[in-house]
Amino acid sequence: MADAAAATSAAAPLPVVVIGGYLGAGKTTLVNQLLRTTTERLVVLVNDFGSSVIDASLIEAREGDVLQLAGGCVCCQIGDDLSDTLHRLVVSAPSGTRPDRVVIEASGVAQPASVAATVAFSAGLDVECVVVVADGERIERLLADHYVGDLVAAQLRQADLVLVNRDCGADLSGVTSAPVIPDDGAVVDLVSPGVAHTPVAASELAPASAMFASTVVSGAGDIDSVLAQVRAIPRLVRAKGFVHSDDGVRLVQIAGERTTVSRWGGGSLPPAEVLCISLR
Amino acid sequence: MQVYRAQLIRTLDAARPTATHVAVHDGVIVAVGDAGDMPADAPVDDTFAEHVLVPGFVEGHAHSQVGALWNSCYCGRFSRVGPDGTEWDDLPTIDESMARMRAWADANPDVDVVFGWGFDPIYFGRSCVRADLDTVSTTRPVVLAHASLHIVSVNTVALERLGMIDSPPATDAVPLGDDGLPTGELRGPEAAYPSIARLGLMRKVFPTDDEAFIAVARLAVLAGVTTLTDLGIPYEAKQLDRYYDLTSRPDWPVRLVPMYLSDGRAATELVATAASVGATSTDLLRLGGVKIVVDGSIQGFTARLRAGRYHNGKPNGLWYQTPEHVRDVLALALTEGRHVHLHTNGDQASEMVLSTLEELVAAHPGSRVNVTLQHAQLLDDGLMARAAALGVKVNLFVNHIFYWGEAHAAMTVGEERAAQMNGCATALRHGLTLAIHSDEPVTPVNPLFSMWCATNRCTHTGRVLGAEECISAADALRAVTIGPATTLGLEHEVGSIEVGKRADFAVLSAAPLTVDPAELRSIEVWGTVSGGRPFPAHG
Numbered sequence: 001m002a003d004a005a006a007a008t009s010a011a012a013p014l015p016v017v018v019i020g021g022y023l024g025a026g027k028t029t030l031v032n033q034l035l036r037t038t039t040e041r042l043v044v045l046v047n048d049f050g051s052s053v054i055d056a057s058l059i060e061a062r063e064g065d066v067l068q069l070a071g072g073c074v075c076c077q078i079g080d081d082l083s084d085t086l087h088r089l090v091v092s093a094p095s096g097t098r099p100d101r102v103v104i105e106a107s108g109v110a111q112p113a114s115v116a117a118t119v120a121f122s123a124g125l126d127v128e129c130v131v132v133v134a135d136g137e138r139i140e141r142l143l144a145d146h147y148v149g150d151l152v153a154a155q156l157r158q159a160d161l162v163l164v165n166r167d168c169g170a171d172l173s174g175v176t177s178a179p180v181i182p183d184d185g186a187v188v189d190l191v192s193p194g195v196a197h198t199p200v201a202a203s204e205l206a207p208a209s210a211m212f213a214s215t216v217v218s219g220a221g222d223i224d225s226v227l228a229q230v231r232a233i234p235r236l237v238r239a240k241g242f243v244h245s246d247d248g249v250r251l252v253q254i255a256g257e258r259t260t261v262s263r264w265g266g267g268s269l270p271p272a273e274v275l276c277i278s279l280r
Numbered sequence: 281m282q283v284y285r286a287q288l289i290r291t292l293d294a295a296r297p298t299a300t301h302v303a304v305h306d307g308v309i310v311a312v313g314d315a316g317d318m319p320a321d322a323p324v325d326d327t328f329a330e331h332v333l334v335p336g337f338v339e340g341h342a343h344s345q346v347g348a349l350w351n352s353c354y355c356g357r358f359s360r361v362g363p364d365g366t367e368w369d370d371l372p373t374i375d376e377s378m379a380r381m382r383a384w385a386d387a388n389p390d391v392d393v394v395f396g397w398g399f400d401p402i403y404f405g406r407s408c409v410r411a412d413l414d415t416v417s418t419t420r421p422v423v424l425a426h427a428s429l430h431i432v433s434v435n436t437v438a439l440e441r442l443g444m445i446d447s448p449p450a451t452d453a454v455p456l457g458d459d460g461l462p463t464g465e466l467r468g469p470e471a472a473y474p475s476i477a478r479l480g481l482m483r484k485v486f487p488t489d490d491e492a493f494i495a496v497a498r499l500a501v502l503a504g505v506t507t508l509t510d511l512g513i514p515y516e517a518k519q520l521d522r523y524y525d526l527t528s529r530p531d532w533p534v535r536l537v538p539m540y541l542s543d544g545r546a547a548t549e550l551v552a553t554a555a556s557v558g559a560t561s562t563d564l565l566r567l568g569g570v571k572i573v574v575d576g577s578i579q580g581f582t583a584r585l586r587a588g589r590y591h592n593g594k595p596n597g598l599w600y601q602t603p604e605h606v607r608d609v610l611a612l613a614l615t616e617g618r619h620v621h622l623h624t625n626g627d628q629a630s631e632m633v634l635s636t637l638e639e640l641v642a643a644h645p646g647s648r649v650n651v652t653l654q655h656a657q658l659l660d661d662g663l664m665a666r667a668a669a670l671g672v673k674v675n676l677f678v679n680h681i682f683y684w685g686e687a688h689a690a691m692t693v694g695e696e697r698a699a700q701m702n703g704c705a706t707a708l709r710h711g712l713t714l715a716i717h718s719d720e721p722v723t724p725v726n727p728l729f730s731m732w733c734a735t736n737r738c739t740h741t742g743r744v745l746g747a748e749e750c751i752s753a754a755d756a757l758r759a760v761t762i763g764p765a766t767t768l769g770l771e772h773e774v775g776s777i778e779v780g781k782r783a784d785f786a787v788l789s790a791a792p793l794t795v796d797p798a799e800l801r802s803i804e805v806w807g808t809v810s811g812g813r814p815f816p817a818h819g
Binding site: 079084118 | 449453466468474477486514603632
């Protein structure tokens, strides 16, 4: 076991997107959107797919608790314990089946920070982004709910990015400091820009949207100065790309306040570019 | 046909409270009374002539998980009996815990990771840290799981293997000492469970083989238990097959009641699965009940409280399922009378369930409410009244008074609420069906000890906490027999010694309604009779 752990820790950490939000917020819709549009090999962990949670058109085969999906993606049920599932995913994955990214759909009562902490304590994984989904039509009522109001507020507070489905008249700035982004259909690119493991020009992957502006910052040079340039972009919500610093290539990820920098362990040299997405 | 003669038989049959003889045929009681009431020519077995028979104890809230834990080193503060009958002594200091782990490590040189369980820092004023555990081994990882299983303390070698000694993650879950290095505590399930997984200990924490389940059955016999719940498992084929196999073996001693643990899946599917699996039940394997964990624990500050905060200022706890899910499951269960057991430690969780039931029953008159609140530790008079009006049953966690009563008074809910907690007397005053339980492995399965807690309400310091809520030994005996049998829907089969019921007895060294209630926990258990067949605890 020690050998397997050593082998996985040598590889670049697997990026993990946590999708949270209260029951009925639209988490599953977002997961299905991701699966339909992704060019990556995703492993999606869900609490339950018993009641056909995943679009039937995406499912190629089912073996017990594992769904084989179109495009080499896989959907697994979390089972008894998330840490055990994550551990098996990383340590026991047969060679050649390593996914590009892991997406965890948290349960409706989960504290996203707690799911992210479990990921952080698991070997070979890195939290890339905590997205919390909210239903704009229900969010104010939920926040005032006698039983779950404090939970719903905690979920929003723990987000890197908040995505709001449907119309949101509510002002969530008092509840969360994360950017609150209305879903206009381009949010999939925001959650999971497809640059992490495909060394193509970031500029080709910019979301086409009236809501977002894309900027490409050069990734040549010192990591701190590149990050400073990226952070200076007004209303920045997401950034992703590669920095060619003196001591090697680094993958840079920003989601709201969260910044992750990891050593790039991929094969071919990715372009020195960081794609930055901001609200117009 | 077989007649057992005993010094005394306490039947819990109101029409005939005591007897000396009981006749059994095909596992069923056919006569209860004195010698003259027995069928003529039936052979009389005098094995229990010096013993007292009571109805086989029904443990209404336990988990099979403990079977796996007993493969490792028990490090709890208080003495505990293992499945082989060995009594592990009290450990009044952390140093004594370390000495036990050292001895265990020496006796198990081939074990890669030294694993202990049951530690509780609440009794010592400090936690167990890296320096303590380094005295156990400096070559092997050492992991000591706390009683909650939500915190682990580890030694330096374990921290090195986890890659945390040089670059500890910046989080409250990994506290640092004055030297800037991790103290060795990994706090919260988010830190503890991934670490347990990475150190290859999952199999030590969760049972995965027949032996672990056989160990659970041994613990039941040692405690006089003939019906034992496994309160919340996934109804997976592998696990169910194991249960079908074990309970059909000729030497299997206990009726198992494993309930289907809701993982939040759609209520229709949950209830349909419970029903179809429930249809495969046998005499010794009763399936089909549904368990929902609604909130967390009080001592872990994760139970949901109406006060909105804990006595020491900590924020309110966690919901483990949504109120919507609880409503959906209850709505379906009420239409078919399916048994649903809801873990509600905090009063807000209990109130939410009761409010939901009130609405459902009002909307659907004629609903069959087979609902039990499990733990329900903070039900006050008003909530008990609402439970009674609905016909909701309660299984209270009285063992808490001994183990954590002082902590509840000082930290979690304060003295006033602690004195009210697990209020058995209030429950009986409202006419509620009352059960009391151990929640094994949280506290040891031992109904006589639970009876002692309910009658004496002594904390571990010897102080009486909430004397007004003490109940009589007679009521306490009902709360470990016919009471829990009723919560499981088995009151027509077990829980009292009456003609037509299963011949399930606990065989005791003394009469529980005659001894000084302070001595209830010292009564010795010879073993059990299950389905008419004796199962000695020792030998």
